[in-house]
Amino acid sequence: MTAAVLALMALGLSLVFGVMRVVNVAHGEFFMLGAVTAWAISHFVPGHPAVGFAAAFVGAPLVVGAVALGAERLVLRRLGHDPEATIVATIGLLFILQQLALTFFGPDARPVQAPFTYRVVFPWFGYSGYKLFVVAAAVALLVGAWFVLTRTKLGLVMRATQFDRETAQAFGIPVDTVYAAVFAVGAMLAAVAAVLIVPIQQAHYLMGLDPLLLSFIVVIIGGLGSLKGTMVAAVVIGLSDGVISVFFTPTLAKILGTLLVALVLVVKPGGLYGTAPR
Amino acid sequence: MLEVSGIDCFYGDVQVLRGLSLSLKTGEVLCLMGRNGAGKTTALKAIMGLVRARAGRIVLDGVDIGHLPAHEVPRQGIGYVPQGRRLFSELTVRENLLIGQMTRKTGPAALERAVHLFPVLKERMEQRSGTLSGGEQQMLAMARALCLEPKVLLLDEPTEGLMPSMIAAIRQSVIELKRHDVATILVEQRVDAVLPVADRVAFVENGTVRDTLPVEAVRADHGLIDRYVGVGH
Numbered sequence: 001m002t003a004a005v006l007a008l009m010a011l012g013l014s015l016v017f018g019v020m021r022v023v024n025v026a027h028g029e030f031f032m033l034g035a036v037t038a039w040a041i042s043h044f045v046p047g048h049p050a051v052g053f054a055a056a057f058v059g060a061p062l063v064v065g066a067v068a069l070g071a072e073r074l075v076l077r078r079l080g081h082d083p084e085a086t087i088v089a090t091i092g093l094l095f096i097l098q099q100l101a102l103t104f105f106g107p108d109a110r111p112v113q114a115p116f117t118y119r120v121v122f123p124w125f126g127y128s129g130y131k132l133f134v135v136a137a138a139v140a141l142l143v144g145a146w147f148v149l150t151r152t153k154l155g156l157v158m159r160a161t162q163f164d165r166e167t168a169q170a171f172g173i174p175v176d177t178v179y180a181a182v183f184a185v186g187a188m189l190a191a192v193a194a195v196l197i198v199p200i201q202q203a204h205y206l207m208g209l210d211p212l213l214l215s216f217i218v219v220i221i222g223g224l225g226s227l228k229g230t231m232v233a234a235v236v237i238g239l240s241d242g243v244i245s246v247f248f249t250p251t252l253a254k255i256l257g258t259l260l261v262a263l264v265l266v267v268k269p270g271g272l273y274g275t276a277p278r
Numbered sequence: 279m280l281e282v283s284g285i286d287c288f289y290g291d292v293q294v295l296r297g298l299s300l301s302l303k304t305g306e307v308l309c310l311m312g313r314n315g316a317g318k319t320t321a322l323k324a325i326m327g328l329v330r331a332r333a334g335r336i337v338l339d340g341v342d343i344g345h346l347p348a349h350e351v352p353r354q355g356i357g358y359v360p361q362g363r364r365l366f367s368e369l370t371v372r373e374n375l376l377i378g379q380m381t382r383k384t385g386p387a388a389l390e391r392a393v394h395l396f397p398v399l400k401e402r403m404e405q406r407s408g409t410l411s412g413g414e415q416q417m418l419a420m421a422r423a424l425c426l427e428p429k430v431l432l433l434d435e436p437t438e439g440l441m442p443s444m445i446a447a448i449r450q451s452v453i454e455l456k457r458h459d460v461a462t463i464l465v466e467q468r469v470d471a472v473l474p475v476a477d478r479v480a481f482v483e484n485g486t487v488r489d490t491l492p493v494e495a496v497r498a499d500h501g502l503i504d505r506y507v508g509v510g511h
Contacts, residue, residue, distance in 0.1 A: 153380060160366050160377050167364040169348040170326050171426070172381035 001131045001200075003238025004138035005193045007231050009211055010218035011145055012189030014230045017219065019162045019182045021083050022076060025090040027190055028212025029097035030064050034191025035112075035203035036105050037063045042112050049113035053199070056112070060195050061188040067097075068187030072180045081179060094208075101205035109207075114199035134196045141192060146227055158182060210254075214241060217257045221264050223274025233272065279304050279461055280325070280430050285334030285344070287317075287324050287485075294320045296485040297334065302430065305459040307452060309472045309493075311507055312482035318465040319361055321482065322432045325463075326358050327351040338430065352381050357428030361435045361465075363419040367408030371399055371418055374407050378425030392424040395451050413444030420451060431455060431462045437471045449475055469503055481506040 013027045037060040042052030071093055079085040118129035149155035161168045161178045169175050193211075194203075201207065218237050222229025237257055244253035264271060280302040287295035295317050302308050310318045323329040325336055327348035336344035343351050352358065357378075366374055379389050393399050396417040402410060407418055416436055423431060433452070437445045445468075452462055452475045466472045472479070473493055480490040483506060496502055 153376075156369070156373055156376060157380075159369060159373075163366045163368055164364055166328055167360060167366070168377075170328060170352055170358045170360065171377050171422070172349050172352045173377075174347070174349045 001134050002242050003235045004135045004142075005197050006211065006214055006218060006238045006241075007142055007234030008138050008193040008196075009190050010215040010222070010230050010234050011142065011227065012186035012193075013215045014219040014222070014224060014226070015145075015189070016183055016186040017224050018226070019158055020076075020081055020179050022081055022086045022183070023083065023090070024183075024186065025087060025212070026071070026093040026097060027090075027186070027215060028208030028210075029094050029101075030068060030187040030208075031190040031194045031211050032101060032203075032205060032208035033067060033097055034060045034064050034194030035198040035201075035207060036101050036205070037191070038195045038198050039105075039110050039112050039203040043110075050115035053112070053115035053195075057192070057195050061191040064191035065184040065188040069180055069184045072183040076183065077176065077179070098205060098208070105203070105205055107205065109202040109204040111202045112198045130199060134200075137196060138193070141189070142231060145189070149227055213254065214238075214257065217261050219271075220261050221271055223271025226271065226273040229271055229273030279306075279339060280463075281335070281337045282321070282325065283335045283337075285321075285324055285331035285336065287320050287329050287331050289320075289329075294329075294485055295324060295331070298324075298482070298486050299334075300463075300480050300487055300490065302461045302463060304429075304461055305456055306477045307456055307462045307464060307475050308490075309464045309466055309476040309479045310482050311466065311469075311472070311479055311503070313506070313508055316482040317485040318482050319434055320485075322358070322360075322434050322463065322465060325351075325432060326356065352426060352428075355382070355426070355429035357423030357426055357431045359416075359419045359423050359431070359433045359436055361438070363415045365407045365415055365419060365422070367406070369407060370404050371407050371410070372403040374418055374422050375399075375425050378422040381426040384425060384427045388425050388427050391427075392421040395424065395454060396421050396447070413440050413447070416440060416444065416448060417451075420448065424455075428460060431460055432465075433462060434465045435467065436464070437466065437468055445471055467507065469507070473497060 009031055013024060016022055016024045038056035041056040041059045045052040045055045075089050075093065076086055079089055114130045116130060119126045120129045120132055149158065157173055158178060161173055161175055165175050214237060218233040219230055222233030241253045241257060244256060282298065282300045284297040284299055285295055286293060286297060298317065298321055300308065310321065312318055320329055324331050327346060331344055335342060338354055341354060343354055366377065375389050375392065398414060399418060399421055402414065407415065410418060420436065436448050449471060455462060464472060464476065476493045478490055478492055479496045480487045
């Protein structure tokens with residue numbers, strides 16, 4: 001389950017870097033904002049928890065997408081999407097979002113009720129039906145993202161922009177609009193991942209940091225901008241992080257993940273499925 | 279058809295074009311010649327809106343395109359074949375052509391016509407464009423620009439690094455386009471590639487057009503080429 005959600009979040013990060021060449025250090029905060037917004041929506045929507053969850057599943061990504069769109073317009077575009085300057089800018093954005101969440105949401109972790117508590121019973125053990133739903137939803141979204149990127153005109157436009165911004169403009173592609181859309185969609189993927197995970201992990205204003213580190217590990221190992229690499233690396237890192245955290249410690253899992261990044265950077269700098277830098 | 283009047287362009291604080299002017303009629307082939315760094319490529323980029331002109335006007339069929347956003351310029355009917363081809367190398371041949379076709383929503387027939395000019399591309403439609411030979415890449419770059427059915431085609435050193443048979447194919451395609459009333463601005467260093475297809479030659483020096491002459495006048499006076507392009511052209 002961790003792998004599936006991580007893949008969604010890492011895909012957002014990878015998409016933003018792949019198309020815009022922007023390393024979005026605030027990506028984890030979009031995840032946090034998704035979780036916090038999901039709590040707020042589900043908290044204020046009356047009725048069965050499933051209704052609140054459904055409202056959050058639709059509403060939280062839209063809110064986060066709008067925040068990302070604003071950030072792209074007000075900050076990244078003004079910096080000309082310069083790779084170095086945007087790193088510093090998104091670090092600033094990270095702290096702004098984090099402190100706003102602390103101010104208005106508070107320091108406490110808050111739960112969101114799962115939409116259902118059905119337990120799937122296998123012959124030898126039982127498993128949470130909601131966790132299986134999370135895996136299925138994440139896989140469906142990943143397949144959808146793959147379809148859009150590889151089989152639609154929108155995906156073609158995004159890939160053309162990724163390869164050569166100037167030539168894309170010379171063929172009528174509004175690059176600034178593509179960048180804004182990609183940044184918003186990247187943040188929305190993080191928000192969707194957060195909405196899926198928040199009934200299991202609870203919403204907290206510092207919850208974006210761990211997934212951010214894991215997402216960077218995934219996209220670097222998989223190859224920046226590579227959808228296939230992101231998915232493969234998410235499964236490897238998600239599973240290994242879970243297993244090592246359970247049998248040893250979460251810290252050891254992060255240390256080993258970071259060492260693996262160093263190893264990949266030495267042996268295959270472009271990542272497992274990445275292309276050589278142009 | 280296309281009027282460029284007194285444009286100034288800068289890279290940062292460095293002025294590259296100084297009041298450059300040129301004009302182009304329907305179906306005409308105008309060649310820009312000059313030494314490296316004279317401003318030929320920048321002139322094409324300025325027409326495409328990729329480099330902003332700080333002064334002067336660029337007018338296509340009565341429409342001032344100098345103030346349009348860069349992505350709107352090709353939609354007015356200007357096709358661009360950049361220096362070094364600049365293909366989307368990870369995309370297939372078909373996907374590169376689709377990008378051209380989507381520019382002005384010209385439809386599949388435009389793609390078919392572009393490929394008809396360069397039949398070798400038909401066999402390579404699903405191949406990644408970065409894996410094509412240099413000549414095939416140049417043909418794809420031209421076909422991609424032709425997919426938007428341009429009124430004006432800008433070609434930046436299309437014969438650079440190509441073998442003679444490929445140069446002949448490119449030259450033939452320019453003649454064919456001229457027959458279909460497509461106006462072309464051709465930036466070239468190779469005199470032998472230019473003179474058989476050009477109607478006029480504009481000599482660019484230090485960011486401005488010094489002389490614009492009919493091709494017959496250039497053929498008759500080789501001193502002109504020595505002066506503006508240098509020896510070894």
